[in-house]
Amino acid sequence: xxxxxxxxxxxxxxxxxxxxxxxxxxxxxxxxxxxxxxxxxxxxxxxxxxxxxxxxxxxxxxxxxxxxxxxxxxxxxxxxxxxxxxxxxxxxxxxxxxxxxxxxxxxxxxxxxxxxxxxxxxxxxxxxxxxxxxxxxxxxxxxxxxxxxxxxxxxxxxxxxxxxxxxxxxxxxxxxxxxxxxxxxxxxxxxxxxxxxxxxxxxxxxxxxxxxxxxxxxxxxxxxxxxxxxxxxxxxxxxxxxxxxxxxxxxxxxxxxxxxxxxxxxxxxxxxxxxxxxxxxxx
Amino acid sequence: xxxxxxxxxxxxxxxxxxxxxxxxxxxxxxxxxxxxxxxxxxxxxxxxxxxxxxxxxxxxxxxxxxxxxxxxxxxxxxxxxxxxxxxxxxxxxxxxxxxxxxxxxxxxxxxxxxxxxxxxxxxxxxxxxxxxxxxxxxxxxxxxxxxxxxxxxxxxxxxxxxxxxxxxxxxxxxxxxxxxxxxxxxxxxxxxxxxxxxxxxxxxxxxxxxxxxxxxxxxxxxxxxxxxxxxxxxxxxxxxxxxxxxxxxxxxxxxxxxxxxxxxxxxxxx
Numbered sequence: 001x002x003x004x005x006x007x008x009x010x011x012x013x014x015x016x017x018x019x020x021x022x023x024x025x026x027x028x029x030x031x032x033x034x035x036x037x038x039x040x041x042x043x044x045x046x047x048x049x050x051x052x053x054x055x056x057x058x059x060x061x062x063x064x065x066x067x068x069x070x071x072x073x074x075x076x077x078x079x080x081x082x083x084x085x086x087x088x089x090x091x092x093x094x095x096x097x098x099x100x101x102x103x104x105x106x107x108x109x110x111x112x113x114x115x116x117x118x119x120x121x122x123x124x125x126x127x128x129x130x131x132x133x134x135x136x137x138x139x140x141x142x143x144x145x146x147x148x149x150x151x152x153x154x155x156x157x158x159x160x161x162x163x164x165x166x167x168x169x170x171x172x173x174x175x176x177x178x179x180x181x182x183x184x185x186x187x188x189x190x191x192x193x194x195x196x197x198x199x200x201x202x203x204x205x206x207x208x209x210x211x212x213x214x215x216x217x218x219x220x221x222x223x224x225x226x227x228x229x230x231x232x233x234x235x236x237x238x239x240x241x242x243x244x245x246x247x248x249x250x251x252x253x254x255x256x257x258x259x260x261x262x263x264x265x266x267x268x269x270x271x272x273x274x275x276x277x278x279x280x281x282x283x
Numbered sequence: 284x285x286x287x288x289x290x291x292x293x294x295x296x297x298x299x300x301x302x303x304x305x306x307x308x309x310x311x312x313x314x315x316x317x318x319x320x321x322x323x324x325x326x327x328x329x330x331x332x333x334x335x336x337x338x339x340x341x342x343x344x345x346x347x348x349x350x351x352x353x354x355x356x357x358x359x360x361x362x363x364x365x366x367x368x369x370x371x372x373x374x375x376x377x378x379x380x381x382x383x384x385x386x387x388x389x390x391x392x393x394x395x396x397x398x399x400x401x402x403x404x405x406x407x408x409x410x411x412x413x414x415x416x417x418x419x420x421x422x423x424x425x426x427x428x429x430x431x432x433x434x435x436x437x438x439x440x441x442x443x444x445x446x447x448x449x450x451x452x453x454x455x456x457x458x459x460x461x462x463x464x465x466x467x468x469x470x471x472x473x474x475x476x477x478x479x480x481x482x483x484x485x486x487x488x489x490x491x492x493x494x495x496x497x498x499x500x501x502x503x504x505x506x507x508x509x510x511x512x513x514x515x516x517x518x519x520x521x522x523x524x525x526x527x528x529x530x531x532x533x534x535x536x537x538x539x540x541x542x543x544x545x546x547x548x549x550x551x552x553x
Contacts, residue, residue: 172379176447179334180394180454181367184359190393194384 019270025263033079042069044076044230052246061252064238070249074256076230081212081260084146084225088211089204091150092157097200099154100161101188104169115162121155126210127217134223142225145218149211160203164196171195198272205268209261216257232257285351287312287369287458287490288333292345295328295337295514302328302341303514312457315484315491317501317522319537320511326494329511330460333492334370335362350457367394368401371451373480375463377443381435387446388431391415394453418449422479441472445479452483458490465500477503499541502526510534 041060042048047067048059055062061070103114121129126149133148168174169192177187218224219233227234232253239249286309295303303325310316318326331337333347335354347354350369354362371394374380382390395414412431419427422445435443444464451459461480465473481504484491495501501508502522509519510533517531529535 172374172376173382175331175336176372176374176380176450177382177393178336179366179370179372179460180450181363181365181397182393183363190385191382195382 016270018266019274022263022266022268022270025259026267029078029082029260029263032075033082036075036079040069040072040075042072044068044072052242052249054246055248062246062248064235064249065242070235070252073230073235074232074253077232077235077253078256078260080142080225080229080231081215081257083142084149084215085208085212085260085264087143087146088149088153088215089208091147092153092207092211093200093204095150095154096157097161097193099158101165101192103158103162104165104192105184111162115159118155118159118162121152122159126152126214130214130218131221131223134218142229145215145224149214152214153207153211156207157200157203161196161200164199165192168192168195202268202272205264205271209264212257212260212264286310286348287314287350288492289348290329290333290345291348293329293332293347294344295325295332295341296344297341301514303332303511305345306511306514306516308509308516308519310458310490310492313488313490314507315493315505317493317495317505317508318511319495319498319501319508321496323513324511325514326496326511327462328514330372330462330492330494333460334366334372335359336366367397367454367456369456370458370460371454371456372460372462373444373447373451373464375466377440377447377467378435380447381443383435385434386431387433387435387438388412388415388419390435391418391431391446391450391453394450398454414453418453419446421452421483422446422449424449441468441475444468444472444476448476448480448483452487455487456489458492459484460492460494462494463496464493466495466497473500480504497541498525498537499544502541510537 045068047063048069049063049067051063051065051067053059053063053067059069059071061074064070064073099114099118103111103118106114129152130145130148133151134144137144137147165188169187174187174191177191182190215224215231216233216236219231220237222237224233225231235253236250239246239253243250289309291307293303293306294301306325306329308316318329320326328337328341332343333349333354335357337343343355345355349365352361352365352369354365381387392411392415395418396411399410399414415431416427419430424430424442424445430438430442430446435446438446444467448464464480465476468476477500480491480493484504491505493501493505498508502525505522507519507521508525510517510525510531512533517533518525518529520530525534526538529538
């Protein structure tokens with residue numbers, strides 16, 4: 001192969017470690033989440049041992065206050081975290097990217113209004129916004145939490161999309177493409193979205209991590225997924241009272257949470273480098 | 284014969300500043316015309332006005348009739364049907380005029396696919412790919428298959444400009460607008476690209492509007508030249524006339540500069 005191809009390969013190899021660790025962490029989480037649909041070590045709803053048992057061969061991470069297997073709860077928590085992260089990012093991405101692209105094409109006045117509105121929304125603390133939405137809905141449920149976080153994310157994504165799209169739209173290749181007869185929608189699909197995707201996808205992964213943490217915080221405050229949906233946030237909250245007598249109850253869901261968030265960030269970093277063919281170019 | 288492009292009293296202005304004033308010219312089918320002037324003389328503005336792609340904050344007055352369709356004041360949707368059909372443009376900067384994240388074959392394939400869809404209801408399978416390779420071959424790029432699979436940053440500047448020309452050719456336009464297509468290239472590559480453009484224009488019989496600040500470059504590919512300065516047309520005539528007896532002092536300086544440049548290079552005549 002030519003020297004060009006070699007130089008293009010080097011950076012992705014350098015980043016492949018981040019990608020591998022990210023894939024492993026997120027992959028493990030996904031595998032566990034899928035596994036819980038078919039099998040869990042114990043019944044998550046009923047006691048299977050004594051109360052607050054220490055880790056043992058029978059209960060690897062011990063049991064909770066009601067004698068339920070803690071590992072089972074954490075495994076189901078992985079499922080909850082994935083649903084929340086994916087759902088919130090999906091909502092945030094679809095609303096945010098649409099709004100951002102529209103703002104990039106809007107007239108000066110409309111664009112200014114949209115930009116100011118987004119800035120205000122973003123200045124509003126995500127958690128507070130989420131609490132308002134959850135409080136406004138009839139009962140706290142996983143879905144109201146996902147919707148609330150999705151809306152908060154959409155404001156951030158919209159602002160980022162708007163800036164990125166505006167920058168791409170100023171490029172010569174957009175005009176070049178237009179002169180050959182590409183319509184505006186065609187330009188968005190073929191040029192704008194692919195060119196903003198590397199940056200957007202990294203942001204999506206970041207927002208995924210933040211959504212998982214935010215859901216844990218909401219659950220910790222009692223506004224997230226109600227029982228029997230196990231959530232890492234609720235596990236942390238329940239473990240709070242017994243943190244000195246049974247510290248594993250607080251440490252285990254904490255580690256799971258951190259692992260997923262770090263994994264997601266590493267995965268995003270790695271994917272960006274693989275997905276962008278110009279990354280190999282020395283600048 | 285009605286002209287392919289007829290510009291009458293074109294005035295382009297923004298924020299109270301006039302960029303092009305009362306410009307009139309016409310290009311017949313198959314005719315090759317040059318637009319010369321220094322930076323800021325309004326050459327590129329004129330070209331963009333013809334495609335109807337000037338930014339919204341720049342206002343255009345006068346009349347531009349392209350292939351029987353008035354461009355000034357026509358909405359974008361109607362104009363878009365003209366783009367690629369009546370005109371295609373080759374730009375100055377071959378690096379920035381190509382999408383960095385799209386493979387070259389795909390970029391050329393877009394206008395090909397659009398044209399095939401326009402011409403026939405069902406293009407045979409692989410027709411687009413075949414024509415892309417044909418076009419790459421036509422602009423004298425080596426190993427068309429490799430280039431089609433490469434990203435723009437993986438080929439050289441001269442090759443990129445050839446790709447840009449292939450993209451414009453893919454449209455099979457009636458008028459090719461070349462906006463300083465050789466300015467960003469080194470002298471050797473410049474000569475090659477000029478030769479290529481000249482040959483392709485002759486072969487396909489399309490009209491050419493060649494924009495440049497460089498009189499000798501323009502003289503190589505066009506029959507007729509118009510000199511622009513500060514948005515005003517100074518004079519217009521055949522290339523031969525322009526060199527023999529320039530009517531305007533400014534044109535004289537351009538011709539002198541060209542001669543001096545030639546002499547400095549040890550070339551004789553032009």
